[in-house]
Amino acid sequence: MKPIVALVGRPNVGKSTLFNRLTRTRDALVSDTPGVTRDRIYGACDYGQRDFILVDTGGLESDVEGGLELLAVEQTRQAIQDAELVVFLVDGRLGLHPEDAGIAEELRRMQVPVLLVVNKSEDLDPGVVGADFYALGFGTPLTISAAANQGMGRMVDLVEERLPPADEEAEALPGIRVAVVGRPNVGKSTLVNALLGEPRMIVYDRPGTTRDAIHTVLERDGQTYTLIDTAGVRRRSRIKETLEKFSTLKAIQAMEAADVVFLLVDAHEGVTDQDARLARLVRDAGRGVVLAVNKWDHLDDQQRHRLRRTLDIKLVPLLYYAPLRYISARYGTGVGHLFEAAETIYTSYTRELSxxxxxxxxxxxxxxxxxxxxxxxxxxxxxxxxxxxxxxxxxxxxxxxxxxxxxxxxxxxxxxxxxxxxxxxxxxxxxxxQESPYKGRARHKEAPKSFRGKKGKKKAK
CATH class of the missing domain: 3.30.300.20 (K homology (KH) domain)
Incomplete structure (x- = not known):
């Protein structure tokens, strides 16, 4: 699993700008208005030598009374608990703020590794702009400018130094690793049960590297599979419980651990914006994918036609290479064909190209x-x-x-x-x-002196 790095700080210190810079996306909304980011936003950072998952948070504030602001703070605290490292972002132009000291104290209570970064420091003396922030107690601050793309390489180097070492001795998951991903209530758990209900020999069940994933190893027709059992991915605005059984982050990690993803869509509810977000996550992760439309059996012809058109508009352009399967996890219709698709995809996934x-x-x-x-x-x-x-x-x-x-x-x-x-x-x-083969040398031989014109002639004595 990739390590997790959380961006934490007061509202409007540039966390979303830094997130977009490091993930090379525009997923985080950037605005001069404080508090635009309410929920956690996840992205993959491959800026340096070691990949990690970056989390943009809504900020930590101590004087919130309730409502969306309180939910945003709860989301930030959960992101800190999940993270291996926190990048504590402060504003170099405004200087040390009383709220920064409160955040620093909370980070110390949570006992999480912290990298202090002073943002918005372009055109400022690093020694001067960072002097006040020594008082926060996190050592020498790093000065950067996310907007001006200054100091990104040094910051990523420091992040990598502070991350725990990769567990090279971790047990490899055998066979074809398959993650079942989808929104809540699309029939994901039912599909997992149906997959396990096929003629097979279960080797063992064991907890995954996180508390909310189960890796089930099974054999079917001589092929070994590891099913990575994730749960529904809710829209971020609906992720309220800190101990929700399966979070967006865990689904992303399941994708990272998989070779093939079964992306499940509810035929009754149709294709939602969250389905499209999940499709983009699978595509960006570079994993093989089967687009499985569940609860297909209860639709009439008109509903099926309408659903196909929606799929063609919202999902097929994102996953044009993905095979489309219509199934009923409840009754087992078409479930066996998912294994066949997984084998075919895995062959392509690991293929040597001449x-x-x-x-x-x-x-x-x-x-x-x-x-x-x-x-x-x-x-x-x-x-x-x-x-x-x-x-x-x-x-x-x-x-x-x-x-x-x-x-x-x-x-x-x-x-x-x-x-x-x-x-x-x-x-x-x-x-x-690739440079031109003619670069750095003359394309033609030097012209004879007789063709150089008057300036090339020597003056007769």
């Missing part, structure tokens, strides 16, 4: 649709090779790859996906800039 075939597909794709001209130049994509598996990653070398538009990147992704028949897994592209 370098010769990758280059053939690349050349055919660029000949059929050359990269568009940008700034008077057309990017040249010269050769490709596989960079990684889980998920398959293709590295393409060429000139000016950073000018390729998004629609051309999608074209390349789908072309490779179709050519190699990669079902249920995303294909990721990485680009390496």
């Amino acid at each position: 370098t010769a075939e990758l280059n053939r597909v690349l050349h055919e794709a660029t000949e059929a649709h050359p990269p568009p001209v940008r700034g008077g130049f057309r990017p040249k994509l010269r050769y490709a090779h596989q960079g990684a598996k889980r998920p398959p990653t293709v590295v393409i070398h060429g000139s000016r790859p950073n000018t390729l538009p998004d629609n051309y990147l999608r074209y390349l992704e789908r072309t490779f996906q179709k050519a190699f028949e990669l079902e249920g897994v995303p294909l990721r592209l990485q680009f390496r800039k």
Whole structure:
């Protein structure tokens, strides 16, 4: 499991700006108005050498009476309890605030490792701007500017130094690791029971690395599976109980531990915004996925047609590569086909891609649709090779790859996906800039002196 780092501080000190900077997203709403962030927001940070999960919180305040402000504080306290490290953010332009001292005292009571970071310190002397914050008792503060992208590398280095060491001796989960993910009441637990009810031999049940995940190892038709039993993911505005059995964070961690995700959708309720958020999380995690529509058996023809159209609009564009299965977890209809899909997806997920075939597909794709001209130049994509598996990653070398538009990147992704028949897994592209073979040397031989013009002639004596 990836370690968890929580961003904590007073409202409007720049936590959401820092979150978006480190996760390279715009998931956190940024505003000059204090208190915009109410609930925890999660994102993956791969900025440095070690990946971790970053949590943006709504801030800690001591003088809240109730309502949404109190819920936001409770959410922040829960994020601190879950975290391996807290990044305590303060405002360098406003200086030390009485509320900062109260937050520092609460962090000490919770006995959590803390990294003190002074934000909004661009164009300020680091020694001067950080002097007041020594009083908080967390050692030498680090000065950064999230908005100006200053000090990010140093901050990530310090975060990695303070995280507990990775447990390299942790027991590996055997076989194909499958996580069942979905909103509450979509039939997730019923599906897990139905999967276990198929002809199989259960090897053992044991608690997972968190208190709210169970890893069940089973064998079916000679194939070993590990089912990672998560629970429903609620909308953030409805996560109120600090001990709710399965939180959004645990679902994200389950995805990170899985090879294949069964994303469950309730056919009766239709596709919701939370389903789309989960689809984006699965896609960003790079895991194989089966889109399973549950409670399909009770719909009439008109309802089924309407649901298919909604799926095509809201989910298929996000997970265009995912096989779609219509099931009834309660009655076991179509459940056995999920295992077959998981095997197929796992094969694609771990597949070796031939370098010769990758280059053939690349050349055919660029000949059929050359990269568009940008700034008077057309990017040249010269050769490709596989960079990684889980998920398959293709590295393409060429000139000016950073000018390729998004629609051309999608074209390349789908072309490779179709050519190699990669079902249920995303294909990721990485680009390496290759200098022109003529750079740094003359393209043509030097012209003879007789063609240099008057300035090249020597004056006759």
